[in-house]
Amino acid sequence: MLAEQTAEETDEAQAARTLEQLARLLRQLDAAYHQADAPLVDDATYDRLRTLNTLLEKRFPGLRRADSPAQDIGAPASGPFRRHRHMVPMLSLDNVFGREEFDAFINRIARFLGLTEAQAHELAFVAEPKIDGLSISLTYEHGRFIRGTTRGDGTEGEDVTANLRTMDDIPDHLPAPYPDVIEIRGEVFLSKQAFLELNAAQERAGEKPFANPRNAAAGSLRQLDPAITAKRPLSLFAYAAGFCSAPLAATHHDYLKQLEAWGLRVNPLSLRVGNAAEAEAFMARLARGRSALDYDIDGVVYKLDDRALQERLGFAGRAPRWAVAWKFPAEQAITRLEKIEIQVGRTGALTPVALLQAVNVGGVIVTRASLHNEDEITRKDIREGDLVHVQRAGDVIPQVTGVVLPRDVERSPYVFEHVCPICGAHAERPEGEVVWRCSGGLTCPAQVVERLTHFVSRDAFDIDGLGERTIVEFHELGWLRTPADIFRLHVHEAEIAGRDGWGKLSAHNLVTAIEARRTIELSRLIYALGIRRIGINNARLLARHYGSLANWRQQMEKAAIIGSDERLELGSITGIGTAIADELVAFFAEEHNRATLDDLDSVLARVTDEEMVAEGALSGKTIVFTGTLVTMTRPEARAVAERLGARVSDSVSKKTDIVVLGEKAGSKVRKAAELGVTTMDEAGWRLLAGMPPITPRHE
Numbered sequence: 001m002l003a004e005q006t007a008e009e010t011d012e013a014q015a016a017r018t019l020e021q022l023a024r025l026l027r028q029l030d031a032a033y034h035q036a037d038a039p040l041v042d043d044a045t046y047d048r049l050r051t052l053n054t055l056l057e058k059r060f061p062g063l064r065r066a067d068s069p070a071q072d073i074g075a076p077a078s079g080p081f082r083r084h085r086h087m088v089p090m091l092s093l094d095n096v097f098g099r100e101e102f103d104a105f106i107n108r109i110a111r112f113l114g115l116t117e118a119q120a121h122e123l124a125f126v127a128e129p130k131i132d133g134l135s136i137s138l139t140y141e142h143g144r145f146i147r148g149t150t151r152g153d154g155t156e157g158e159d160v161t162a163n164l165r166t167m168d169d170i171p172d173h174l175p176a177p178y179p180d181v182i183e184i185r186g187e188v189f190l191s192k193q194a195f196l197e198l199n200a201a202q203e204r205a206g207e208k209p210f211a212n213p214r215n216a217a218a219g220s221l222r223q224l225d226p227a228i229t230a231k232r233p234l235s236l237f238a239y240a241a242g243f244c245s246a247p248l249a250a251t252h253h254d255y256l257k258q259l260e261a262w263g264l265r266v267n268p269l270s271l272r273v274g275n276a277a278e279a280e281a282f283m284a285r286l287a288r289g290r291s292a293l294d295y296d297i298d299g300v301v302y303k304l305d306d307r308a309l310q311e312r313l314g315f316a317g318r319a320p321r322w323a324v325a326w327k328f329p330a331e332q333a334i335t336r337l338e339k340i341e342i343q344v345g346r347t348g349a350l351t352p353v354a355l356l357q358a359v360n361v362g363g364v365i366v367t368r369a370s371l372h373n374e375d376e377i378t379r380k381d382i383r384e385g386d387l388v389h390v391q392r393a394g395d396v397i398p399q400v401t402g403v404v405l406p407r408d409v410e411r412s413p414y415v416f417e418h419v420c421p422i423c424g425a426h427a428e429r430p431e432g433e434v435v436w437r438c439s440g441g442l443t444c445p446a447q448v449v450e451r452l453t454h455f456v457s458r459d460a461f462d463i464d465g466l467g468e469r470t471i472v473e474f475h476e477l478g479w480l481r482t483p484a485d486i487f488r489l490h491v492h493e494a495e496i497a498g499r500d501g502w503g504k505l506s507a508h509n510l511v512t513a514i515e516a517r518r519t520i521e522l523s524r525l526i527y528a529l530g531i532r533r534i535g536i537n538n539a540r541l542l543a544r545h546y547g548s549l550a551n552w553r554q555q556m557e558k559a560a561i562i563g564s565d566e567r568l569e570l571g572s573i574t575g576i577g578t579a580i581a582d583e584l585v586a587f588f589a590e591e592h593n594r595a596t597l598d599d600l601d602s603v604l605a606r607v608t609d610e611e612m613v614a615e616g617a618l619s620g621k622t623i624v625f626t627g628t629l630v631t632m633t634r635p636e637a638r639a640v641a642e643r644l645g646a647r648v649s650d651s652v653s654k655k656t657d658i659v660v661l662g663e664k665a666g667s668k669v670r671k672a673a674e675l676g677v678t679t680m681d682e683a684g685w686r687l688l689a690g691m692p693p694i695t696p697r698h699e
Contacts, residue, residue: 012579013433014373015056016063016533017349021370022053023535026069027458045361045391045398051095062577065535069318081158081222086137087183087243090151092318093301093325099280102302105324106276109304112313112321114633121275124305126252127282128239128270130325132296133189134218136164137242140182143174150221154318163221164188166230171263183242184264190217191294194233213296235295238264251305272305283326290328299327314639332391333366334404335359340371340384340414342421346450346530348437350420350427352377354388354400361390366398373434374416383411422446449475451530455483459536460528461517465510473499482596483528486514487603518605522549525607529596532583541575542584545647549607553597556588565653572651618689619645624652626669627662629682631693640689652677660685 029046050069057064096102110120135151148164149157164170167188190198190213198216199209210216220232238259241248249255253272260266269286273279283300290297304310304322313321336357343351352371359366369390371377380402382388387404418427418436425440438444452471456463466486474480479492489496490511497507520528523543527536534542546552558566559581570581587593623646625637632640637660638648652659652671659672659679672679686693 011432011434012060012063013430013435015060016579017351017435018372019053019056019063019065019068020345020347020349020532021351022049022056023065023069026050026053048097048399051097054094060579062579063533064575064577065533065538068535068537081160083152083156084147084149084159085156086149086154087139087181089154090135090137090157090185090242091154091315091320093323094319095299095325095327097327097329099276102279102324102326103276105302109309109313109321112633112635113309114636123309124272124274125279125302126256126270126305127273127279128301128303129267129286129293129297130299130301130327131187131189131237131267132212132214132298133187134214134221136160136186136188136221136236138164138170138184138186138238140174140178140184142180143176143178145170145172158222160221162226163223163229166226167234167236169234169236169265174262178262179244179246179248181243181245183244184238184259185240185242186236186238186264188217188221188234188236189213189295190220190233191235192296193294194235198232236265237267239266239270239301248307250307252303252307252310253305255307273302279326287328299325301325312636314643316639332389332401333359333361334387335366335390337382337384337386337388337400340377340382342417344420344422344438344444344446344450346447346454347532348420348440348444348447350436350438352416354382356388356390359390361398366390369398369400371400374436375434377414377416381413383407383414385409385411420444420446445475448481452480452483452486454530455528456486457528460524461486461520462524463517464513465506466514470510482599484596484599484603487518489514518603519608520604520606521608522547522552525549525600526552529587529593531587533580534583538575538580541573545573549601553588556584560585560589568651569653569655572649572653573647620647621645621657622647622649622655624649624656624659624668624672625662626652626659627665629660629662631682631686637685640691644689658688 026046026049029049053069057068094105096105106120106123109115109123110117115123137149137151137157138145139147139149145165146161147159148161148170149159151157165172192213195210195213195216198220202209210219216232217234220229220234223229239256241255249258256266256270271282273282279300279302286297286300302324304313310320310322315321337354338357339355341353341355343353345351352373354369354371356367356369371382376382380400382400382403386407389401389404390398391401416436418429419425420427420438420440423438423440423444423446425438425444427436428439429436438447440447449468449471452475453468455461456466456471463486471480474489474492479485479489493507493511496502496510497504521543523536523540526534526542527539542552546555555566555569558564559570561567567581567585570576570584571578618641623641625634625648629637641648649656652668652675654675654677656672656675656677659668659677661669661679661681669679671677680688683693
């Protein structure tokens, strides 16, 4: 199963399937946590799931999906509150679970900045207890509190200003001096005592008690009536800055002091630590005293103290490179595995799932766990009826870590049937892979439904009212067989209105929602097609690179020829590795896939060309770095170029705009000269990027 799996023992085929599962399951968990304030798993389980995703992407970079959870932050804002866009995104944090992983985090910083081992050892961090609450952003203009929003999906959140104004911990005005505009980030939470008192009041009123303090804090802050929020004893710890119109303190430690001077609460346990050993010692002290704290924490956040270095490091996907959350260990339990069930995914993969006797693991009731594949069941000798160890430490669904031996009763080994449980078709296991797949293709109802469900999902066509249950219903009626059939549902509007659970208004709303998606962005369409290993991020890479549907399709069909310019160009796109290129070529080699695109083209009004997401001095340019850079590392140069809107490629082609020449530049110099591509040295690159010259770094 996912949680039990390790990146080291996973082959490429197994990793591809695991990353697909992780993308889907993490999205479900994020929605439950951020939108419904009802987490399905504990934090340790969620963290280990994210960690497995990160390790697999690191080991198999070519398998990184466009919808990789590494790019996701929270979930979209929902409900009755007005949405507001953050001036600076509210990002998430990567996690570590021990000293070795924390050392690796420091080493990544050192490599990015080009620091020596001695310099890396001197990096100072600020340690802050990680509060288990609700992240918020407070905007002050000219010292006056004007807006407060939840994190939401990291880009925009819910405006809960009226409710935040009821909190004593949030000052209406900041004492001078202050910047003209600043976003102050923090965590709203309930103390343990306040939580117990609130639940007692809920029970006296005949209301359902809250599951935990985090849920209670989130529910209190999202009340439609601020008077109700005012009665809840909410607290806040401030800990970070978003946008700021003027320079802040030189260090994060000094910034926390400034927050206190402005009247905001900062966790008094926050501490500046000088190296990894001090960070580990702080973690140990906090773990020992965790139960005595009057609020819940699930680890410690370590932030690089030097804010200038924070700026240089920037962000990688959903998380800053300069901060990390060191999490506490997971919790375990023992329960009965009652049955093993086989589920069928949209690519035909047969995934075994353990149906468990309900058990409480770390405050969450667990009833299911993925067993991943046949080999995992055999390796662990898992049998139906066994007592098993269950751990929640990073998987979307908990992991079965092993069987309780000796068995209370001898049972027969589990036999993995090599047929699809839905359509009865023969299952196949390609050489070198660990996953069995249904051979029924689009004749298998499970695959058709899964593919259509993916097609209308949030990052694809995002059609309200067309969920899995409705897709199953319409598929059984024969109305939905292909993606294009979605756009023919309007002919069934009257029939839909007459079905149980529907009506004229709901049927009309569904048809209206579908009609609104006849114009779609290219990246969404690419993602919606469900091509293996193409998640939303890779779909955006492809859309930005090729610009239009017609060009993308034409180039992909030509890329089928090994050694062609189109195949070389596809492989040169940073982030698109060999495995992904092979999947794209294979998709367009299938006649029924080309027919699907033709069918869609006949029902869609327009597929909009992709626009560059970044605007800057290098917007739309393609840059290649070659040789050794002296004033910065290659990853830092790449990050700067991408922030300025450029595409960074690994090979020179006729579509390359600039080649930056470092020391000992090789064959790419000759290639650039042959193609007439502009070249410049590192000093010219820094001038173009608007960076001042600095003293060369020394290894």
